[in-house]
Every structure is written in structure tokens, then in C-alpha cells.
Amino acid sequence: xTAVQSTPGPAQAIDAPRSPYRRSKPxxxxxxxxxxxxxxxxxxxxxxxxxxxxxxNLMLGDGIHQVDFAFVAGKWASPFWKVWDLSMLWLAMxxxxxGVRTIINDYAERNGTRFWLKMALYVAFALxxxxxxxxxxxxxxxxxxxxxxxxxxxxxxxxx
Amino acid sequence: MAxxxxxxxxVSGPTGTLYRGREGMWSWVGHRITGxxxxxxxxxxxxxxxxxxxxxQAYDAVIASYKNPVVGLGEAGLVAAVLFHAFNGIRIMLVxxxxxxxxxxxxxxxxxxxxxxxxxxxxxxxxxxxIFSPVEN
Ligand code: HEM
Ligand code: HEM
Numbered sequence: 001x002t003a004v005q006s007t008p009g010p011a012q013a014i015d016a017p018r019s020p021y022r023r024s025k026p027x028x029x030x031x032x033x034x035x036x037x038x039x040x041x042x043x044x045x046x047x048x049x050x051x052x053x054x055x056x057n058l059m060l061g062d063g064i065h066q067v068d069f070a071f072v073a074g075k076w077a078s079p080f081w082k083v084w085d086l087s088m089l090w091l092a093m094x095x096x097x098x099g100v101r102t103i104i105n106d107y108a109e110r111n112g113t114r115f116w117l118k119m120a121l122y123v124a125f126a127l128x129x130x131x132x133x134x135x136x137x138x139x140x141x142x143x144x145x146x147x148x149x150x151x152x153x154x155x156x157x158x159x160x
Numbered sequence: 161m162a163x164x165x166x167x168x169x170x171v172s173g174p175t176g177t178l179y180r181g182r183e184g185m186w187s188w189v190g191h192r193i194t195g196x197x198x199x200x201x202x203x204x205x206x207x208x209x210x211x212x213x214x215x216x217q218a219y220d221a222v223i224a225s226y227k228n229p230v231v232g233l234g235e236a237g238l239v240a241a242v243l244f245h246a247f248n249g250i251r252i253m254l255v256x257x258x259x260x261x262x263x264x265x266x267x268x269x270x271x272x273x274x275x276x277x278x279x280x281x282x283x284x285x286x287x288x289x290x291i292f293s294p295v296e297n
Contacts, residue, residue: 040256043249049247054239059283063290064232069216069225072209089206103192124203132206135213147250152216157239 006114036096042095050087070154077156081138089132097125183269191248194241201238213271232291243280247272255276 015021058064075081100121110112142157150159211219251268255261255270261268 001213013168035218038254043253045245047250048244054242058239059236059286063287064226064235065295067226069212071214071218072219092198092202096195096202097196100199103196125184128203128206131210135206135210138213140213143253149217152220 029059039095039098039114042091046091046095049084052084069152072087073154076136076139077141086133086136089136090129093125093132097121111139183266187248187251187269187272190244191252194245196271197241198238227291227295229291232287236287239283239287240280243276244272247275
């Protein structure tokens with residue numbers, strides 16, 4: 001460990017007044033600054049995306065009672081809601097993951113614990129973002145097959 | 161020449177900094193708890209939405225549990241958390257970027273609670289009337 005405070009020897013154990021004080025070693029990049037800024041910029045966008053999502057799915061129409069496969073198919077028939085959900089997925093996951101990373105850094109004091117908690121967090125991030133993205137891009141509003149109950153399909157499907 | 165310093169405001173309880181005690185600290189505690197809660201919900205939520213690629217019945221079966229009144233109360237709790245986190249997030253940005261933000265951070269916090277109440281109460285009335293009515297099918 002390199003000393004970050006200037007303490008040349010026992011005779012001068014106390015720093016000179018106004019000598020620079022640092023809590024940790026300086027880092028080479030501005031990552032934390034950009035992360036801080038990202039939390040704020042994504043926050044502004046998430047206000048619209050998440051509150052809009054909740055309003056359309058819980059307040060309009062029949063609220064939670066309207067939500068089923070046909071409802072999702074109706075929304076994802078439009079690229080507008082696909083782009084909406086994709087942006088919301090990525091922004092909320094990046095924002096939430098960075099937020100939880102901060103919290104882990106705050107509370108997990110042992111190096112090993114901190115490292116493994118963050119690894120688990122990053123794995124959860126990657127799996128969730130990949131899955132959510134694939135779901136939006138591979139969604140089929142009119143699946144066909146013996147095991148598909150046609151009455152659950154949206155009204156625009158030929159099988160109905 | 162003797163100089164007199166302006167008298168410091170006296171308040172009871174620990175205060176004096178932006179984040180120690182009172183509004184500044186409680187808004188931070190609330191922001192942290194709601195942030196983690198929404199994040200955990202989101203992980204589960206992406207999984208339940210992914211069922212649309214399994215089959216329509218699989219998705220509808222799991223979404224049926226969202227229509228249960230007890231789960232519905234949980235949804236109201238989630239919305240309460242999202243509303244607090246969203247508007248307190250705006251308060252944080254105002255404290256950071258608006259020149260008068262730090263001076264008015266307490267008033268801003270009470271403003272957040274006011275906006276929260278104004279939006280949450282109408283939501284709750286509508287959502288409760290939906291979850292306690294029979295599901296049509
Ligand atoms: C109880 C409240 C909620 C309900 C009933 C609900 C319902 C739904 C439904 C029906 C979909 C399918 C597509 C669509 O409608 O756009 C969906 C997708 C999605 N929701 Fe929600 N949602 C809720 C809360 C939230 C919250 C709080 C967030 C953000 C933190 C969120 C983030 C998402 C995302 C990212 C997707 C896309 C998932 C994917 O890519 O597979 N939802 N939600
Ligand atoms: C709705 C719009 C949102 C706004 C305006 C917003 C705003 C913010 C801001 C400004 C911060 C930074 C706090 C700081 O640096 O001190 C933050 C932290 C955080 N946010 Fe959000 N956020 C929103 C949505 C979300 C969502 C959807 C999630 C979860 C997926 C989330 C999870 C978190 C977490 C875990 C933190 C860290 C809290 C802490 O360090 O104490 N936020 N939020």
C-alpha cells in the first residue's frame with residue numbers, strides 16, 4: 001500500500017495544515033463521475049418510461065384485469081411500445097445495477113464479500129438484459145402448434 | 161475590534177448537514193430502500209414477462225396471480241415505491257444542479273411527499289376498485 005498522505009517519518013506523523021487529504025487512492029479514470037452523471041440522466045428518462053408504463057398497464061382500460069397474452073401482443077404489434085420497453089429494460093437495469101453496486105460498496109466491508117456480491121449482481125444484470133431483449137425481438141403474437149390454446153391469442157391472429 | 165458572528169439557527173436533534181438527520185437522511189434512506197425493492201421486482205418481472213415466449217397459456221396463468229387482490233395490494237406498494245423514488249430522484253437532481261437546491265432541500269422533500277400523495281391517492285382508489293371487483297372472462 002502506498003501512503004496517500006504525506007507522512008515522511010515518525011517525527012512528522014501529523015500532516016502539515018492544508019495538505020491534500022484523500023480517502024482512497026486516486027483512480028486513473030473518471031468512471032465514478034460518469035456513473036454519477038448516468039444515474040441522473042437515466043433517472044430523468046425513467047420517470048417518463050416507468051410512470052408511463054404503470055399508467056398504461058394499471059390505470060387505463062381495465063387496469064391490471066386487462067393484462068394477458070393478447071394485451072401484450074396488442075402492444076408489441078407496434079414498434080413504439082417495443083422501443084419503449086427496450087429502452088426501459090436497458091436503462092432501468094443499468095441504473096438499478098449501478099445503484100446496487102454503490103450499496104454493496106457501502107456495506108460489504110470485506111474484500112472477498114464485496115467482490116462476490118458484485119459478481120452475482122453483474123451475472124444477474126447480464127442474464128436479465130439478454131433475456132428481456134431476446135423476448136422483445138423474438139416475440140411471436142400468433143404462435144401455432146397443438147399445445148397452443150387459440151382462445152388466448154389476440155383477435156388479429158388467423159387461428160382465431 | 162470585536163466581531164459578532166450571525167447567530168446560528170437552533171433546532172432540536174442532530175442537523176446541520178445535508179445528509180445527517182432529519183429530512184436529508186430520511187429521504188436518502190427511503191430512496192435506497194425503494195431503489196433496491198424496484199430492482200428486485202424488475203428481475204422477477206422480466207422473468208414473468210419472458211413466459212410470453214413459452215406459450216399464451218403459461219403467461220396468462222402467471223399473470224392471473226397479479227389479479228389476486230392480495231397481490232394487488234403488493235402492486236400498490238410497488239407503485240408507492242416507484243412514485244417516491246421517481247420524485248425524490250428529481251429532488252436529488254435539483255439539489256445537485258440547481259443553485260438554490262441545497263438551501264431548499266427540506267422544502268423540496270416536503271414537496272416530494274406532497275406530489276407523492278396527490279398522485280398515489282387517486283391511483284389507489286382506482287387500483288383498489290379494480291382488484292376488488294371480479295375478473296371478467
Ligand atoms: C404492477 C406493476 C406492473 C405491471 C402490471 C407490469 C406489466 C407489464 C406487462 C404487461 C409487460 C409486457 C409488455 C408491455 O405491457 O409493455 C411488461 C413489460 C415490462 N415491464 Fe412492466 N409492469 C409493472 C411494473 C413495472 C416496473 C415498476 C418496471 C420498471 C422498473 C417495469 C419494467 C418492464 C420492462 C423492462 C418490461 C419489458 C420486459 C421484456 O423486455 O421482456 N414494469 N410489464
Ligand atoms: C423513475 C425514475 C427514477 C429516477 C428519477 C431515479 C433517480 C435516481 C437518482 C438520481 C439516483 C442517484 C442517487 C445518488 O447518486 O445519490 C438513484 C439511485 C438509485 N436508483 Fe433510481 N431512479 C429512478 C428509477 C429507478 C429504478 C426503475 C430502479 C430499479 C431498477 C432504481 C434503482 C436505484 C438504486 C438501487 C439506486 C441507489 C440508491 C443508493 O445509492 O442509495 N431507480 N435513482
